[in-house]
Amino acid sequence: MIQVENLFYTYPGNSSPTIKDINVSINEGEIFGFLGPSGAGKSTIQKILIGVLKDFQGNVKVLNQDVSKASSKFYRQLGVAFETPNFYQKFTALENLEFFAGFYNNTRLNLEDLLRKVALENTVNIRVSNFSKGMKMRLNIVRAFLHNPDLIILDEPTSGLDPVNVKKVQKFILEQKARGKTIILNTHNMNVAETLCDRVAFVVEGEIKLIDSPKNLKEAFSRKEIAVLHKEEGKENIEYFQLKLLGQNKRFQQILKGDELIKIHTVERTLEDIFVEVTGRALHDRETD
Amino acid sequence: MKKGADVQTGRVHIKQVELFLKGDAKNVLRDPLMVLVLGIPIYLFILVKFGIPFVDIQLSKYTYFQLMDHFDLIICFIVLIVPMMIGMLTGFLLLDEKDDGIINYMAITPMKKLGFIGYRVTLPLIISFIISTVLVLLFLIGEESVNWGLLLIVLVVVSLFGPLITMYLASLCENKVEGISYAKLISIFSVAPIVTYMFESWWTGFAYIIPVTWVVELSYTSITGEYFGLIDNWAILYLGGVTNISIFLYFFYQKLRKSL
Incomplete structure (x- = not known):
């Protein structure tokens, strides 16, 4: 589904690269997590994978396409939830989903059904400007799936959510995985990564220090x-x-x-303990959920 | 087969434009400021039709100066204000979209960012042309001095102010609040043709740096058959105006692409 080889990226105006020699291969139907503290380079990798940052060095193939030449077809198969929810504030939740669904011809899921999965069924006709941060986040996640894409990239999907809603979102993501979706998560929440991810990559200072399944890691570092x-x-x-x-x-x-x-x-050693041991870095702004 | 595919692409395109238009209508009608701006052509019509004769009656008590003597120049400004107003509206929409991160989201939809910007700058061009034409017909139908062929060309050129203002606002401002301040600057630049209308001197040449000057002079010629200012040839006014606006359009388009 995704092949990244010798990826380097330097932001314009910077002298040293932000992303350094990343090599990773992600399989179809997998939930893969990029873990690391804020500023580690996770979002930059994400932007490269979705074809937004193009001037990188190395080979990046996503959905069997060279990502620097991402076509409209590519974007029909891709769903993205950015870290900051971006919606029309004057539209209701349903109006927003209907608007963004209008970009696609793909088989669409039932929108109200989708909202129900993340406990937003009672907010269908409420304008997004009146939403709490958590509600916006859940709407953001649901939008990434509304056109039934094959690959979904979620940036910090549980940020700002209370524990009950974290569980709902986790359940929703696992349901989507069961439907064969490939899902990539960026997170600094190790509990979420441990619950959801088949494999994780530890990202620190633009480098991947390690890739393995949480289970293997816990066994190896026990x-x-x-x-x-x-x-x-x-x-x-x-x-x-x-x-x-x-x-x-x-x-x-x-x-x-x-x-x-x-x-x-x-x-028992948590994934976070292992992260600290492997990378020598703490996840400072760790969420409390 | 190929034809079928083309037809399908066309349909998708129309469907998306329809989607955007519905979305824009919601965004405008749910924002009191936008509704106020949207009403400008109506206020203008009422102001010119009833306001100017009323003001002239009041003026005649004190002076010989009459606004109606400058009616043709006033119409030229009205023709210009419509695309500026439409450009401002779409500029504000774009600024809200920039502020809310919608533009970044468009980058990962099949339309991509450039496709969306393309829609955003084409929309004011078309709407400006339609509303300006309606207003011109309302004011000038039956006027003998009007050169309708030239006026049609003027309406096309003047409509370019729609995308120009949209890009000016969206490329220079971060949000709508900033946009409102920058919109005020436009009014200051718009007085440039009044300078060439009132004075006859070499220094009025500086007014031709501002695109508005060319377009207002060209409109005036198409309506009255007469000229004011330093240039008394409609072809030069037309070519100069198109070139001047194109330079500004290119400059702001590049700036907009970078800022988004």
Whole structure:
């Protein structure tokens, strides 16, 4: 679906490239996430993939087309939700969707049905100027799918959403994946990436540091240890033990026999922990959802 | 087969224009400022038809100066104000679209950004031509001195002010508030032909830097058969006007492309 080889991009007026030697191949039907902090270059990669930034170096093929020569046919197969929702403020939600649907001949989905999927069914006749940020975001996501495209690119799709709506959006995206859509996400929300993505790429300072599935990453970077919380001389104490040869560990056995055990759990590492370890960078403006 | 495909493309095109026109109508009618601007041809008609005779009656009590003596020049300005008003409306629409990020979204639709800008600058040209023609007919039908052939050419040239103003506003301003201030500047430039109308001297030549001067003088000739200003040849006025407007159109078009 997407092949990127040796991609470099330098913004006009800059001396050094913003995107450096990116190589990635994304398969049909996959949910692929570009993860990284703000300013890492995710949006620049996205702009190249959708054919908006053209003066790049390297080979970029999207939907079997050289993206620098993206045709109208290309845009009929592509759906995009930009980070900032862009709608006619004086149109209602439905009027906006009907307007943008008018660009396409493709089989269209039922618009009111689409709005229902992201809990916007009661806002059909409300002008977008009266929408909250979260409502605009959900409308933005739905619009990317309204012409039934094959490839959908979503930039920070859960930004500004409350936890209930994050779940709804995640469910909607997974439903679309089940219909065979290829979906690319840009996000700095590692929970979203972990829930949705088949594979993720860690992007830092315009480079991809690593590409793998969240499951593989968690396995590979797991410390394979447990945490034991217990009481000792009236005080709570936590100790860590390697899983390997745990049964022979004398200290562990001593705690078990002590009858002051509070809880035992495996030490799970989040995708964010792994990101920090691999890239040496924190995701500063992490969302709370 | 090929013909069928062409017909289909044509249909899609018409369907999209229809879609845009409906959208524009909603955007204009839901904005009080736009509705006010849209009413300008009607205000102008009422003002000229009833306002000028009324003002003249009042003036006659104090002076011999009568606005009706300059009726033909006033009509020339009205012919010009219509495309300017339409250009301002579409300019404001474009500024709202720029402000709301709609233009960026158009880049990823099958129409692409350039296709949409093409629509945005063609629309004021066509609407300006239609409204100017209607107003000219309302005011001048039955007038013997009018050279209708030349006036038709004038109406085409004058309609170029629609896209010119649209691009002027959209390329120089970031949003509608800025656009309103820049729209006021247009009124200042529009007095240039009054200078060539009132004075006869070499320095009035500077007024020909402004496109309005050429067009108003050409309109005046087509309506009265007479000339004012430094140029007394309709062909030169026509060619000079088209060249002058084309230079400004090119300049603002390039600026608009860069700014979007």
